[in-house]
Amino acid sequence: xxxxxxxxxxxGDAASKPRELVEWECVGGPPEWIGTHLTxxxxxxxADTFVLFKHAGWRExxxxxxxxxxxxxxxxxxxxxxxxxxxxxxxxYDVKLHPxx
Numbered sequence: 001x002x003x004x005x006x007x008x009x010x011x012g013d014a015a016s017k018p019r020e021l022v023e024w025e026c027v028g029g030p031p032e033w034i035g036t037h038l039t040x041x042x043x044x045x046x047a048d049t050f051v052l053f054k055h056a057g058w059r060e061x062x063x064x065x066x067x068x069x070x071x072x073x074x075x076x077x078x079x080x081x082x083x084x085x086x087x088x089x090x091x092x093y094d095v096k097l098h099p100x101x
Contacts, residue, residue, distance in 0.1 A: 023038070023040075039055075040053055051079075055068065070097055071101075
């Protein structure tokens with residue numbers, strides 16, 4: 001099965017803050033993504049650090065939006081496993097949701 005790869009252009013936001021907040025605007029890639037915003041916010045709670053992620057600004061709730069939401073969860077859980085146990089599952093070893101993944 002061939003890999004389907006979306007090349008995505010991102011533009012960083014001036015509101016980004018090292019070690020606290022990263023905000024991107026999608027300026028290229030799948031048409032549904034263009035104009036959307038991705039936010040990664042780090043929150044320290046005691047000895048733990050939490051990654052709060054949001055992919056917002058979709059023009060309409062299309063099927064691809066739901067697919068992407070689930071894939072972001074897969075990627076973030078893989079990142080957590082990599083950090084905590086050195087057992088992440090990056091592409092192409094991640095959980096497949098669709099034959100084109």
